[in-house]
Amino acid sequence: MEQQDRDQRYVKSLERTVQNNYHYLKESVKDLQEMCRAVAPEKHVPTAIAVDIREMYKEIRNRLTEIKAIEQLLQGKYRQLYRRDSVRDKEIMEFGFVAKNCYSKFEYTMVQIDAMKRLKEHAPQADRPRGPLQWFRSKENQVAFIKNLRMLTELDYEPTPEEIGEERRDLTGNRTLTLFLISGDSLSLDGLQSQIRFREHDILERSGPDEVRGVLVHLRKVDSNQVQNKFQQFMESKGLIKLKYLLLPIQSSKDLEGDPLKLIKAALHEMAEGEVRTISI
Numbered sequence: 001m002e003q004q005d006r007d008q009r010y011v012k013s014l015e016r017t018v019q020n021n022y023h024y025l026k027e028s029v030k031d032l033q034e035m036c037r038a039v040a041p042e043k044h045v046p047t048a049i050a051v052d053i054r055e056m057y058k059e060i061r062n063r064l065t066e067i068k069a070i071e072q073l074l075q076g077k078y079r080q081l082y083r084r085d086s087v088r089d090k091e092i093m094e095f096g097f098v099a100k101n102c103y104s105k106f107e108y109t110m111v112q113i114d115a116m117k118r119l120k121e122h123a124p125q126a127d128r129p130r131g132p133l134q135w136f137r138s139k140e141n142q143v144a145f146i147k148n149l150r151m152l153t154e155l156d157y158e159p160t161p162e163e164i165g166e167e168r169r170d171l172t173g174n175r176t177l178t179l180f181l182i183s184g185d186s187l188s189l190d191g192l193q194s195q196i197r198f199r200e201h202d203i204l205e206r207s208g209p210d211e212v213r214g215v216l217v218h219l220r221k222v223d224s225n226q227v228q229n230k231f232q233q234f235m236e237s238k239g240l241i242k243l244k245y246l247l248l249p250i251q252s253s254k255d256l257e258g259d260p261l262k263l264i265k266a267a268l269h270e271m272a273e274g275e276v277r278t279i280s281i
Contacts, residue, residue, distance in 0.1 A: 003157075006112050007078060007081060008081055010078075011074065011081045011082055012157070013136060014070050014078075015074075015082075017066070017070060018067050018070055018088075019088075020069070020123050020231050021063045021064075021066060021067050022091070022092060023126065024063055025060060025063055025064070025092065025095040026095070027096045027101075027233050028056060028059070028060055029055065029060065029098055029099050029102075032053065032056050032057060032060065032071065032099055032102055032103070032221060033098065033102050035049065035052065035053050035056070036053060036059055036102040036105060036106045037112070038102070039053070039106055039109050040109065040113070041109055041112045041113055041116065041139040041140055041143070042139045043144070045113060050110065053106055057103045058101060059150070060095075060096075060099045060212055061099075062209075064095070064096050064099075067092060069217050071084075071089075074228065076267070091272075097098075100130075107249065108266065110138060112143050115140065115143050115146075115147070116142075116143055125207070134261060135179065135213060135215075136203070136205050136207070136213065137205065137207055138205060141203050141205050144201075144203055145203060145215055147193070148201065148203075148215060149177070149256075152205070157220055174219070175217070175218060175219055175221075176218045176220075176221055176222060176249065176250060176251055177215055177216065177217060177218065177249075177250040178215070178216040178218065178224070178227050178247055178249055178250065179213070179214070179246075179247070179248040179250060180216065180231070180245065180246065180247050180248070180250065181213050181246045181248075181264060181268070182211070182212040182213075182214075182244065182245050182246075183210060183211050183212075183243065183244045183246070183268055184210060184243035184244060184273065185210065185211060185242060186209045187211075187244075188240055188243050189210065189211075189212055189243070191238070191240060192212065192238070192240050192243065193212065195238050196238075197236070198214075198216070199217070201212065201217040202215060202217055203215045216258045224247065224278045225248045225278075227247060227249075227278070228276050228277075228278050230248055231245050231247065231276045232245075233275045235274065236275065241273065241274040242273050242274065242276075243273065243274070244268055244271045244272075244273060244274075244275055245275070245276040245277070246264060246267055246268060246271070246276070246277055246278075246279065247276070247278040248260065248264070248278070248279060248280075249278065249280065264279075269281050
């Protein structure tokens with residue numbers, strides 16, 4: 001009987017620990033969410049804030065690990081004395097999911113911020129692409145575009161599983177990009193955005209009510225006529241014949257050192273609705 005009393009007191013102390021950790025998680029996960037929401041690529045993030053977020057997430061993980069270990073003990077050795085709280089267990093599991101999701105987004109944003117900082121502060125002036133930053137408006141797309149330009153000459157491109165095949169065997173400097181601009185009425189562009197599908201590394205941005213811009217990433221050299229034919233087929237199959245489709249093949253970041261926007265503007269002025277045109281810049 002004395003041993004059973006000791007066991008009951010021990011089980012209650014473990015349950016109090018779980019309950020205390022539960023209350024900690026309930027508040028801390030909310031705080032973590034708020035702190036992570038304040039972190040964005042276009043904002044300056046003080047070092048202290050980043051440190052606080054990482055420390056908070058570390059403590060959250062420690063509390064979740066402790067809860068898991070205690071519950072395994074209670075459900076094992078002391079299962080006859082332990083009454084499981086399924087509602088609380090579900091909430092604790094959700095706390096872990098929310099915290100991990102917030103923290104993953106935070107770290108991804110920090111990588112973006114670091115990439116933008118290095119490009120701005122350390123790239124030689126002559127090597128900085130002048131055109132790319134004008135192609136997209138969002139900071140995230142600007143960073144992704146600059147990375148794609150660097151990959152034209154670097155060998156660190158990792159294709160997605162869907163890209164394994166002929167393209168994957170040809171990664172030694174033969175990569176190219178195709179910039180595209182689609183212009184027309186807002187309703188047609190809405191229809192286009194709802195139907196067009198791209199791979200992971202391609203970029204699409206609604207740059208204005210009457211314009212969509214994007215980049216296609218090719219893992220091997222492609223004939224610009226093939227790309228133009230793909231756009232032509234897409235346009236005709238989807239009935240998007242009121243739009244203008246302008247394609248710009250890019251072999252190197254040097255292709256963007258001039259001012260391609262003037263050339264693009266002139267080409268669009270000459271084009272008719274439903275026309276797909278490829279121009280060199």
